Amino acid sequence: MKTISLLGSTGSIGTQTLDVIRRNKDIKVAALAAGTRVKELAAQAREFKPELVCIGSEKLAGDLKTELADMDVRIVSGSEGLIEAATISSADIVLTAVVGMMGIVPTIRAIEAGKDIALANKETLVTAGHIIMPLAKEKNVHIYPVDSEHSAIFQSLNGENKKQAEKILLTASGGPFRGKTIADLKNVTVEDALNHPNWSMGKKITIDSSTMVNKGLEVMEAQWLFDVPAEKVQVVIQPQSIIHSMVQFVDGGIMAQLGSPDMRLPIQYALYYPERRPLNTGRVDFFELGKITFEKPDFENFRGLKLAYEAASQGGNIPTAFNAANEVAVRKFLNREIAYLDIPEMIAYAMEQTAFKENPDVAQILETERAVTELLESRW
Incomplete structure (x- = not known):
């Protein structure tokens, strides 16, 4: 028990x-x-x-x-x-x-x-x-x-020599606005952004998925969980949400975890690891599915993902500034206080204005969060 x-x-x-x-x-x-x-x-x-x-x-x-x-x-x-x-x-x-x-x-x-x-x-x-x-x-x-993508990576590495992993392939559905341009995104409403095509999630993470900020946060999380630099975490758009993530090894071999989009699978796997237990999720029917497609991420129209890689590269307390700014921005967007495209603008501004601390302790992390919140509340 x-x-x-x-x-x-x-x-x-x-x-x-x-x-x-x-x-x-x-x-x-x-x-x-x-x-x-x-x-x-x-x-x-x-x-x-x-x-x-x-x-x-x-x-x-x-x-x-x-x-x-x-x-x-x-x-x-x-x-x-x-x-x-x-x-x-x-x-x-x-x-x-x-x-x-x-x-x-x-x-x-x-x-x-x-x-x-x-x-x-x-x-x-x-x-x-x-x-x-x-x-x-x-x-x-x-x-x-517990995140489906990080659980997939964890499962793909199970039984493997982690030092022989060459690259993490972090998949993303692309969210409700995949293929949209900046011009298309100008008038996005809260209801539009909450309409995710594949996953049922809380409001905050659903907005983050629509902006691709969530995928950026997952890149930064992956670098710590699996001890790899962010540049070795490649985002791959996979709209069907059947491949939850993959690991490429030094010999070119790729291990992937596939399944229906149901969060109970990674939750149960985390709670009972290394045991696998029966679970009444939907089963993937490859004949019905027909195909799985892949696309490159759009860093220009979904600037949040690009900013996440920049935050990961800078390190220190800049990822905190990125995250804190996003939390403020998403709250304001959900409250209909700002426009959808203000979210990446606020993140970029916070990152630019934050004084860099190389190895912040918990107090400095929380102070960075407080300072970013005050900064953005006074400007937006």
Whole structure:
């Protein structure tokens, strides 16, 4: 019996994780943490009976206590509560599916406490990979990727000599605006951008997928997870979302992981690695599929991806500036405060204006985030 702490339990990844647990019945839930969805979290607590639940604020914790008044469960809140959930003694593994940079400190604390990490919060490695990966090695902690692309790379490397990998081929669907030009993108609405052709995801990651910023974040995450420079991570547009990513080796051989687009597969693989368990995902019918096509990424019309490679090349705290600017921009776009094409503009401006720090500690990372947020809030 494995025991899990799930951070971000009411989001897309969190609810699919609970579905995997529900179907397998041999993982105990020690802690659940969510942001604002009190009733959803309360329903999850009733079903999975954790020792501890965490909600985003003290006020919401009061509402949650009312909802769960008849249950014997400890209720905590805020960033300190999130750390409590991440470090709860009974958990073997922590699945981090919170959105944004709030995942950094709880992930670090969980690793320090000796917990294995199932990682669905890419911002943690984008901004603090230089801290996270050496710490995991020091503490002998495993980090299992949950993103479908990074899970595919992880699976493709399984049983191989990682030092013989020549290049990572990171696939992307191209999102809802594949083939569009800058002129086409000028009047994109929130509803347009949320209409992803293949994947069902939360609002923030869906917008990121439409701008290709998400793929840029995945490039930066991959360089830390698999210890390769960003220039050895090549993005390949694969619109059918059947090949989830590939690894090319020094002899020219390529290993790929294929499957229907269903996040439960990488979630289950991370939770039960190295075991593969039955899963009722759709099966790929190659005769019905007919073909799988490939395209080069469009760096000019989707500037977010180009900026991500620039941020990775500069390193230091510049990936933090990239990520923080994107978080502000996406929030403003979803609130209909800015235009769609303002998103890459804000990212570029933040990167230009950020004072470079070569090897930032956690405090400097969070300070960079704060400074970028203030900068952009005052200008846009």
